[in-house]
Amino acid sequence: MLKKIVLAQLALWLVVFASFAQAAPKIEHWTTANGLRVYYVPAPELPMLDLRLVFDAGSARDGAKPGLAMLTNSMLDKGATGLSEDQLAEQFEAIGAIFSSSTSKDMATLGLRTITLEQEQKAALDLWLKVIAKPDFPQKDFERVQKLTLVGLQAEKQDPASLGGKAFYQALYGDHPYGQPENGTEETIQALKVDDLKAFYQQHYVAKNGLLAIVGAVDRTQAEALAEQVAGVLPVGEAAAPLPEVKALTAAKTVKIPYPSAQAHILVGQIGNKRGDDDYFTLYMGNQVLGGSGFTSRLMKAVRNDRGLSYSVYSYFGPLAQLGVFEIGLQTKLEQADEALKVVQDVLGKFQQEGPSVEELEASKKDITGGFPLRTANNSQIVDYVGVIGFYHLPLDYLDTFTGKVNALTREQITEAFARRVQPDKMVTVIVGGDEK
Structure with a gap:
């Protein structure tokens, strides 16, 4: 009570x-x-x-x-x-x-x-x-x-x-x-x-x-x-040794997993970025336009709105102490899997080469900076952020400078970072669904 x-x-x-x-x-x-x-x-x-x-x-x-x-x-x-x-x-x-x-x-x-x-x-x-x-x-x-x-x-x-x-x-x-x-x-x-x-x-x-x-x-x-x-109450102990570095993929790889379903679950991606690396904000903002902003993202417009191939499609970077993932995910009908995958690859390839438009970038900046205060509105949210900041040795002013760094990003910076860090021809593709072949 x-x-x-x-x-x-x-x-x-x-x-x-x-x-x-x-x-x-x-x-x-x-x-x-x-x-x-x-x-x-x-x-x-x-x-x-x-x-x-x-x-x-x-x-x-x-x-x-x-x-x-x-x-x-x-x-x-x-x-x-x-x-x-x-x-x-x-x-x-x-x-x-x-x-x-x-x-x-x-x-x-x-x-x-x-x-x-x-x-x-x-x-x-x-x-x-x-x-x-x-x-x-x-x-x-x-x-x-x-x-x-x-x-x-x-x-x-x-x-x-x-x-x-x-x-x-x-x-x-x-x-x-x-x-x-x-x-x-x-x-x-x-x-x-x-x-x-x-x-x-x-x-x-x-x-x-x-x-x-x-x-x-x-x-x-x-x-x-x-x-x-x-x-x-804690023993002094020792800090864990750094994790080994992650090796980059050298070639594309496709994994097909048979599963009795009318739907195909598709994941496409590659090795991404670390917490706190120099490209963190450019990749974060670029992904917001590509597949991180829900119904207004490029992937959602191309895959769902224009072609009705999936109810939802997303992309995200998951930075870790060592290189995390860059992942795109969606579900679609088995018979549409190849088409949906081709659309995803085309959208990603174009974005990797051209980056966001000025209008897309400004809309994403407003979305991120406008919602940021709500993500630090209570103690529970703040302590989550503080734990992450401490664990990954991020700057103590990370929260204070977040919106400023987002607003300072340019279209050219995002395009350059995606061109350098994202490699559409060296990605892992996993498809779950269909018969074993």
């Missing part, structure tokens, strides 16, 4: 104070005595606090055990200091706090959201630190999570989108860590033991391999005290 009251009150405060959010949040940074990097944004308008621990412990660190990072992260709240999963959940609920966790290819996160009333904040932080510092990894819960993961992997065999996505990454990355599925394979998940999770946790969930993002109604002195509390 307390949680519902608190969240309702916070929702009201968000409506009241959202109109005052104008300038991008200013990020302060320091490092604790044991090496935990801290990124702090004061947000005094609302009586709430968001904490986000981010570790270099994503699936790219799985090694020969794909799925290890994901299972480790998902097990942390299944029991700690003798408290069961249900007991932990009930205690977080009772004080109106929210625990969260996630993994991606690069990172693993642990989050806490709480009100800043002294008693509730202290109780929430104490409970969160128990989960972080002393997870129990109960055998029964591990077996349950393991079985659920195996059930999910079985279900993915009947999901053409999952089949296509995994084949796409494997074709792009080969034996690079990014080529491994984040949720593992049936063989690797079945082979995992609790001791594997404990060892991964002990190696990667350490101060020098992580950072803490703090956003909320606490001043600098209070933030420093919070950071020392969090750092104090």
Whole structure:
């Protein structure tokens, strides 16, 4: 009941104070005595606090055990200091706090959201630190999570989108860590033991391999005290070694996966860009015109509006610590797959050579800059950004300078970047659907 009251009150405060959010949040940074990097944004308008621990412990660190990072992260709240999963959940609920966790290819996160009333904040932080510092990894819960993961992997065999996505990454990355599925394979998940999770946790969930993002109604002195509390429960450890560089494709590759469906799922793409590289903004803006702006994008107009070949088509760059992906995706009728693919290739080829028009560029600038304040309108969104900024070592003024950098882009810069970075003749194409040939 307390949680519902608190969240309702916070929702009201968000409506009241959202109109005052104008300038991008200013990020302060320091490092604790044991090496935990801290990124702090004061947000005094609302009586709430968001904490986000981010570790270099994503699936790219799985090694020969794909799925290890994901299972480790998902097990942390299944029991700690003798408290069961249900007991932990009930205690977080009772004080109106929210625990969260996630993994991606690069990172693993642990989050806490709480009100800043002294008693509730202290109780929430104490409970969160128990989960972080002393997870129990109960055998029964591990077996349950393991079985659920195996059930999910079985279900993915009947999901053409999952089949296509995994084949796409494997074709792009080969034996690079990014080529491994984040949720593992049936063989690797079945082979995992609790001791594997404990060892991964002990190696990667350490101060020098992580950072803490703090956003909320606490001043600098209070933030420093919070950071020392969090750092104090973490072993010092060592930062993970840099991931290997990604090798560029040298030739086009097509992968066809038989699947009994009237639809073909198509993915086309190549190796993309890193977080923070020099072409980030030019590629981001160019993609907005190409396939990132929904119904107004070039791909949508050509594939859906003009020819009715698909309900939806998209493109995006997914930058990572090493080179991420550039991906175009759509679904279409099996008998139209070749035609739809040809249209996508033609649109991409023309855009790669000519870039956006002046009108397209200006419309995309307005769309991006106009929507940007809404993407940093609350603490939860800000702490996400701050965690990413810290993890990828982006400039502390990244949010403050974002719209200025977008507005400064020229058509010529975008065209040059796409001509240099996008190679339509060296792309991976994955088609799921149809009979085996």
